[in-house]
Amino acid sequence: MSHAPASITCSALSFDWPDGTPVFDGFQLTVGPGRTGLIGLNGSGKSTLLKLIAGELAPTGGQSSVAGSVGYLPQTVTLDTALRVDEALGIHTARAALHAIEAGEATEANFAAVGDDWDVEERALATLDQLGLARIGLDRTVGELSGGESVLVRLAALLLDRPTVLLLDEPTNNLDLRARGRLYAAVESWSGVMLLVSHDRELLERVDQIADLRDGEVRWYGGNFTDYEEMLAAEQDAAERMVRVAEADVQRQKRELADARVKLARRKRYGQKMSENKREPKIVMGARKRAAQESAGKHRIMHTEKLAKARERLDQAVEAVRDDAEIRIELPATLVPPGRRVLTLSDLYLPHGARVPGEWELRGPERVALVGSNGSGKTTLLRTIAGQLTPESGAAETHVTTRFLPQRLDVLDENSSVVENVARFAPQATDNQVRARLAHFLFRGGRADRPAGTLSGGERFRAALAALLLAEPAPQLLMLDEPTNNLDLSSVRQLTDALESYRGALVVASHDVPFLESIGVTRWLLLDGELRPTTAAEVRETLWHG
Template sequence: MSPSPTFITCSTLDFDWPDGTPVFEGLQLAVGPGLTGLVGRNGCGKSTLLKLIAGELVPTEGQVKVVGTIGYLPQGATLDTSLRVDEALGIDTTRAALHAIEAGESTEVNFAAVGNDWDVEERARAMLDQLGLAAVHLDRTIGEISGGESLLLRLAALLLRRPDVLLLDEPTNNLDLAARRRLYAAVESWAGVMVIVSHDRELLERMDRIGDLHEGEFRWYGGNFSAYEKALAAEQEAAERMVRVAEADVQRQKRELAQAHVKLARRKRYGQKMYDTKREPKIVMNSRKRQAQESAGKHRIMHAAKLSQARERLDEAVDAVREEAEIRVELPLTRVHPSQEVLTLRELGLAHGTQIPGAMEVRGPERIALVGRNGSGKTTLLRTIAGELAPATGEALVHTAVRLLPQRLDEEVLDDGLSVLENVARTAGTATTNTVRARLAHFLFRGARADRLAGTLSGGERLRAALAALLLAEPTPQLLLLDEPTNNLDLPSVGQLKAALDAFEGALIVASHDIPFLTSLGITKWLLLDGELKVSTQQEVQAAFWEN
């Protein structure tokens, strides 16, 4: 590690997307050594900020400065499936030279390639073992390992480089519980600057500080996620009290303004009466009339100004209170009768080798949790049911319309070059543009938000757009398959996803490592995939995870 101090600074940082959509305006940021967690609503710019720090994006204005070397693990990162593991780790050249020297090729080129890194293989294997990848041989290809193992491999490559600054964007996505424990341990043992964008509560509990990105500005909270939540709750309670005080003040100023109008109207009537009866000289009465008019004007201006100020204070107080929007949608056409046969599996053999002997049926609006370790075949099973992969043996028969929400929302679901509206309209059949817009509003894409390009959406926004495309499609799906749907979602967005799934009245199969989320869906059957597919209880599932 570099002996010099390491830190990240962003000075008056502006960033706009190519279509002109602003993300940051005048952002200020300073991060020092330790573990820093960045949180905030989906779409607020957390992943974009990491890309700016890593140099993958260029600021529109302002400056990003990083002292030290950078390691960056982007969200949803993938590796070329043809790469060998040692190539992914970045040690293939050194390793090849080392083997050549051991075989007697003691050339200057080979010695230069090795340098002082004679223990490269030992360090690599130790790192793989630390992350639970001891069974992954350096000569294997990426195509032979699971998505979760691939992510851990990318992390191993970064850790082997020993950068001064490590940027991790949703690093626990696709990881089972045992793999997450190992990642937590790697994070806790890190020395230097680490910045993590995550919605994984357990990971955030290990942070030294939390940065909350809200409306383009950071607020910093010392301590872990629980300390942040406690502080934020206190702030929101105070903000809500201020709203109540400001509302009462507005009402008081309205009453005082109305009372002032009544009082001035009485004075005006009295003055007119005195003028009509000519009880005083005309010049005196005109002077009093002018004075009354001037006084009335000042009174109106004063009370109107007080009311305006009270309303401004109310607006400021309301702005300080955060409101979490909810998805509100009804999907009656997804309804499945309790006796309706939805899915039949018979002597199914998956392409990667897992066998599911015998027969298994799904009838009616069942809610099924599909769980298993990384590489157990959950994604392969879902893709086989969806008809994207052919079974190696047996059959998977779907008896109704089926839709799959994959881990990666690629062009099969969303075309990044099209707007949200255009993406949904592709599968919405004969629905008019106005009808699609109305439906999208229920998924929180109102007005101009529906015209945003899919490529500019955050992870949570992409999931909402993909859900809309699937659930509003024709024919309406009555079997919905979800593969790790809570990846990239903040806690409010998980609630929005749950609301959408609560409205879905068909059969549901969800592959996920997020046990609390699965529990919230009202799961009716737990399926554990571990060499074979078997019906389990939630307790058995959790035990199977944590024993390894």
């Protein structure tokens, strides 16, 4: 890696989408050496910012500039499946020329193609090995690789280019445990400038600082994600105390204003009484009246201003408290008694080869984590249990009401509103009942009437989860396939909140170990050809050492 000074600078950066929707207005940012984790709510502009820095988008005002060379890994990696690995790495021409020279074709064109990069093949193989891809070699095609391997090949291409600034957008999406472990190691060994967008807690534990993008501005927190959470919690405690102080001040100013009005009213009545009794000369009474009116006006203005300032302080204090709303629901109908038989798998052979030999049972409100490499058959197993696929042989039998939430969230009708989608699963519920339940999933008022196709990723997931959890009859076995993919950290917390209220059996296929630990998994299963028990420690060992 080059050790030349490198940095990212955004000066008065503005960007609007073609329909006029603003994303940034006068945005300022400076990122220096080290690994920076960029976090924020879905829709806050994280991916857009990386595209602006990478030059994929043009700002509508201001500028973003990079001192150094840039490598950019977008959230969605699309590689031509016909490409050979050496072509995807960008070394095909130099490699072919090198082989030609070794075969005796010492032409000027071949020497020009190699340049000074005589160890290009060794570097490429070493980089692939660093990312756990040594076995794929340089001559296979991209079409032979898994989705996760394609992401790592794209990252390998960036590392081979030796950029001084690396931009990564949700790099662990669709990576299995082993691939994630290798990416974590690559991130830890990075010595240049890195700006990393992720909702992966394990990855964010490996950064040097956190940049929190919120309302078009960035707040900085030194340290990794755990340090950020501790500092944020302290900030929020202080902010909530300030709200209480400001609320008390507003009430005090209201009382003082009311008291002042009572006193002024008494003075006015006294003045009128004195005037009626004519105890003082008319000129004296007139002067006293004018002075009283001026004094009353000043008094009233003073207390009104004090109240206005108190309310302003309250507004500022409330603004400092984050409104990352929490899902709070009760789902008693999902309760599964301990020991009740929920699911039985009998000598199950899945399409594509994975199997569950003998008989396997799930009883009571267990929480099962299903882990395994990409392509091991986790989604196939869940779809087979849900009745969407027919097994090669054997049986998968559910003994309770079962719901399955796939990665694609295709339980939602794109053109129907959130209310209409949920009502399809609970046809006996009235419109008011559906809306009342949806409010607990943070769809209140007009938000519940928005078409599913217009929702953000986090909102879409929340709507799909609401549709399943509020279904009639209530699900007593809930299966989720990679539920945290593309969710921001706030949405992941909301999902965890919702699952805390769920009383039934839960099977979750995921590579997100911190999330699985947060939902209270009681049994860990590894699907690797066959289904077998594993442990959280064994799964973490895979993450750390690949």
